[in-house]
Amino acid sequence: MSIEIKGTGDRQLRGAEHSTAARPDSRNPTAEKASSGPSSTRDTVSLTETANQLSKLESVVADLPVVDTQRVEAMKQALLSKSYQIDPDRVADKLIGFETELNTKT
Numbered sequence: 001m002s003i004e005i006k007g008t009g010d011r012q013l014r015g016a017e018h019s020t021a022a023r024p025d026s027r028n029p030t031a032e033k034a035s036s037g038p039s040s041t042r043d044t045v046s047l048t049e050t051a052n053q054l055s056k057l058e059s060v061v062a063d064l065p066v067v068d069t070q071r072v073e074a075m076k077q078a079l080l081s082k083s084y085q086i087d088p089d090r091v092a093d094k095l096i097g098f099e100t101e102l103n104t105k106t
Contacts, residue, residue: 047055078084 075084
């Protein structure tokens with residue numbers, strides 16, 4: 001897989017103005033070719049196998065539905081039939097655990 005990188009125009013990278021290396025004259029494209037010798041006309045980027053796997057995984061995840069419609073429908077039915085039971089102790093434990101986890105990460 002290769003990616004074409006377009007030029008950055010006349011913008012300079014931060015710190016480049018202090019460089020002692022010779023810079024080609026951007027107004028004269030033949031100056032660069034003459035001073036740098038043979039050059040490639042395209043830049044390429046090679047991805048590692050891990051990057052390829054991550055890219056495939058990202059596309060698989062992107063194809064998954066954002067909402068589990070079967071679970072939502074089951075919850076709707078349970079709420080409508082008033083059969084859904086809320087366990088306040090479990091809710092409190094989950095909230096405390098969440099807060100504890102947040103505090104330990106900061």
